[in-house]
Amino acid sequence: MKISIGLFFGGKSVEHEVSIISALQALRNFDANKYDVTPVYIARNGYFYVGEKLRNIADFRDIPSLLTECRRVIPTATESNRVELHGFPFTARLFGKSSKALATIDIAFPIVHGTNVEDGALQGYLQTLGLPIAGPGVCAAALGMDKYVQKALYRAAGLPVLNAVKFTAREFGLNQSAVSAQIESEVGYPLVVKPLNLGSSIGVKLANDRAELESAIEFAAEFCPVLLAEKAAVNPREINCAVLGDRDFAKASECEEPLGLGDILSYDDKYSVGAKDGTKGMASLKRLLPAPITPEQRTRIQDYAVRAFQTLDCSGTARVDFLIDGVTEEIRVNEINTIPGSLSFYLWEASGIKYPALLDEMVTLALKRARETAEHSYEIKTGILSAFTGGSKTGKLKG
Numbered sequence: 001m002k003i004s005i006g007l008f009f010g011g012k013s014v015e016h017e018v019s020i021i022s023a024l025q026a027l028r029n030f031d032a033n034k035y036d037v038t039p040v041y042i043a044r045n046g047y048f049y050v051g052e053k054l055r056n057i058a059d060f061r062d063i064p065s066l067l068t069e070c071r072r073v074i075p076t077a078t079e080s081n082r083v084e085l086h087g088f089p090f091t092a093r094l095f096g097k098s099s100k101a102l103a104t105i106d107i108a109f110p111i112v113h114g115t116n117v118e119d120g121a122l123q124g125y126l127q128t129l130g131l132p133i134a135g136p137g138v139c140a141a142a143l144g145m146d147k148y149v150q151k152a153l154y155r156a157a158g159l160p161v162l163n164a165v166k167f168t169a170r171e172f173g174l175n176q177s178a179v180s181a182q183i184e185s186e187v188g189y190p191l192v193v194k195p196l197n198l199g200s201s202i203g204v205k206l207a208n209d210r211a212e213l214e215s216a217i218e219f220a221a222e223f224c225p226v227l228l229a230e231k232a233a234v235n236p237r238e239i240n241c242a243v244l245g246d247r248d249f250a251k252a253s254e255c256e257e258p259l260g261l262g263d264i265l266s267y268d269d270k271y272s273v274g275a276k277d278g279t280k281g282m283a284s285l286k287r288l289l290p291a292p293i294t295p296e297q298r299t300r301i302q303d304y305a306v307r308a309f310q311t312l313d314c315s316g317t318a319r320v321d322f323l324i325d326g327v328t329e330e331i332r333v334n335e336i337n338t339i340p341g342s343l344s345f346y347l348w349e350a351s352g353i354k355y356p357a358l359l360d361e362m363v364t365l366a367l368k369r370a371r372e373t374a375e376h377s378y379e380i381k382t383g384i385l386s387a388f389t390g391g392s393k394t395g396k397l398k399g
Contacts, residue, residue, distance in 0.1 A: 002036045003363065006075075006083070006105035006131070008122065010042035013114030014202050014223060017060075022342050023111040024057045029345075029355040035363075038103040040085070041070070042117065048073050050085055050102055073102055077129045082106055107366050109134040111339060115197055115224075118339050119145035132370035134362045135316035136338040143312045144338035145197045147228050150312065157311045159304055160332045162323070163187055164230040166196065169221035180213055183229040190232040193217055195224030206232060235326025238334070239291050241301050242344040243309040244317045244358070246365050250309050252302035253347040257291035289350050297324070300331060308333050315369060316362045319344045 009023030010016055023039065030037045039054040043063075051070030053059045059066045073085040084101035108131040112118050120142035126133050136144060143150055148166040155161050165186050172179045183191065193216035195203040203223035205216035213229070220227050238260075242253035293301070305320040319340035323332050343362075345355040353361075 002034060004082075004104055004106040005030065005035050005037045005363070006040050006085075006103070006108050007037050008040045008042060008108060008110040008117075008126075009112055010044070011112050011114070011117035011122065012042075012044050012046060013112070013117055014198065015114035015118075016044060018341055019111060019113045019117070020057065020060055022113065024055070025342055025345070026109075026111055026355075026359060027055060030359055031356050034360070037109075038085070038105065040073070042112070042122075043067065047088075048075065048085070071102060075105075075129055078104075081130055083108075083129050083131050105131060107132045107134060107363060109362070109366075111343065113339060113341065115145065119197060132366045134366040136312075136314050136318070137369070140312045140314045141338055144314070144318070144336050147194065147196055147335055150336065153311055154308060154333050157307060159308060159311070160330065162231040162233065162332050162334075164228050166226065166228055169217070169225050169227060172217050172221070172227075176214065179217075180210055183213065184210070187229050187231050189213075190234070192230050192232045193220050194228050194230065195220050196226040196228050198223055233323045233325040233330075233332065234328075237324040237326065239293065239297075239301055239322045239324060239331075240319055240344075240347070241305040241322070242317055242319045242340065242347040243305050243314070244348065244353075244361060245306075245309070246315040246369065247310055247313050250306045250314075252305045253344065254289065254350040255291040255293065255298055255301055256347060256350075257288040257293075259286040259288065289346070293324075297331065304331070304333055308336055312336065312338075314338055315365050317343055317348070317358065319347070 007023055007027060009019045011019065013019070027037060027039060038050060041049045041054050043049060049067055049070040050073050053066055053069050072088040074088050075083050075085055078084055083105045085103040085105065086099055086101055108126040110117070110122055110126070110133065112122060116122070118141060120138045123133055123136065123138045123141045127138060135141075143153065148164065151161045151164060163186070165183050167179055167183075190206060190208050191213070193205055193207060193213065203220040205212075205219055207213040207216045217227060217229075237257060239255050239257055241255045243250050244253070245251055291298070301322055304322070308320045309318055314336070317340070319337045321334040321337070323334050324330070325332070343358065345358055348358045349355065
């Protein structure tokens with residue numbers, strides 16, 4: 001019997017389009033002999049849609065028109081621990097009859113990027129429905145999007161990270177000179193300003209002096225109210241390494257060195273350069289794979305990557321990004337991407353794991369976590385309610 005997969009993508013995020021590309025790449029690689037996959041598109045307003053047109057990336061060039069040929073749905077939990085997708089407006093009990101579900105899901109497979117979807121919000125909703133989830137759980141997803149907390153946990157785990165200061169756009173607006181002075185004192189130039197919880201290099205700028213710092217803060221504040229000023233490595237090389245597994249066992253992929261066109265690898269570098277048909281996502285990025293690093297550097301980066309992954313209790317596959325200082329050659333953990341663009345399938349293919357096998361492993365890990373969760377008790381007998389008397393405002397316990 002095939003496993004029914006709900007492939008969730010889109011959402012209210014600046015990385016909305018990237019999610020579409022990543023998800024439709026995966027859709028083409030699920031083994032049709034093992035899985036029935038239902039694409040579930042999350043529009044920018046948070047509505048869920050299903051429809052055959054969602055399988056074709058060309059139809060996403062005009063999303064309003066696309067959605068007129070799709071059906072808005074509401075996910076509903078069932079007693080059989082599955083989730084049904086019913087058409088909206090929901091008419092399940094109208095005149096005593098049940099409406100027919102448009103699709104039934106055994107496992108949720110979110111391929112989403114950015115705030116409101118990759119940050120634990122979607123995972124929490126799916127968990128409440130009782131669905132096994134491929135990829136990070138609620139806590140890991142939230143930690144993976146908070147660059148400051150993530151950095152603090154890595155430092156506590158003994159992983160090397162760059163120094164940083166967290167501040168708000170409001171603090172900067174109220175006292176621009178004081179915030180700038182604090183950043184200069186605690187971080188120093190050169191530095192990078194970035195939104196606290198975005199990916200794909202969105203809102204990121206390098207600063208070498210006070211004027212560039214303040215300009216970078218104003219730019220980053222367009223995307224997030226909480227910001228990070230982080231020490232920049234000198235003439236850095238970026239090295240990426242993916243990890244696959246969970247808290248019990250995880251393995252690292254081959255390493256890559258992405259090649260950008262400027263001081264910072266930009267959104268266009270990652271998703272536009274070399275992409276002719278808009279379907280390649282991160283796979284279109286110019287890169288050196290394997291990365292031209294020493295065997296010692298490769299071993300250290302792979303070890304750091306697994307430790308970073310398990311420090312946040314991740315599951316599925318994630319990509320950990322590193323910076324190698326061009327002068328000191330120090331290796332620093334930059335950040336983790338708990339649901340990386342294109343699921344970093346190209347890194348796994350370079351490591352001997354084809355994309356369909358990667359998806360199989362992620363489904364297996366989701367089912368494993370669901371079994372472990374089901375073994376836990378979520379109820380204790382206290383007798384509190386039976387001992388409660390009176391109304392909601394005046395009630396009290398007996399005794």
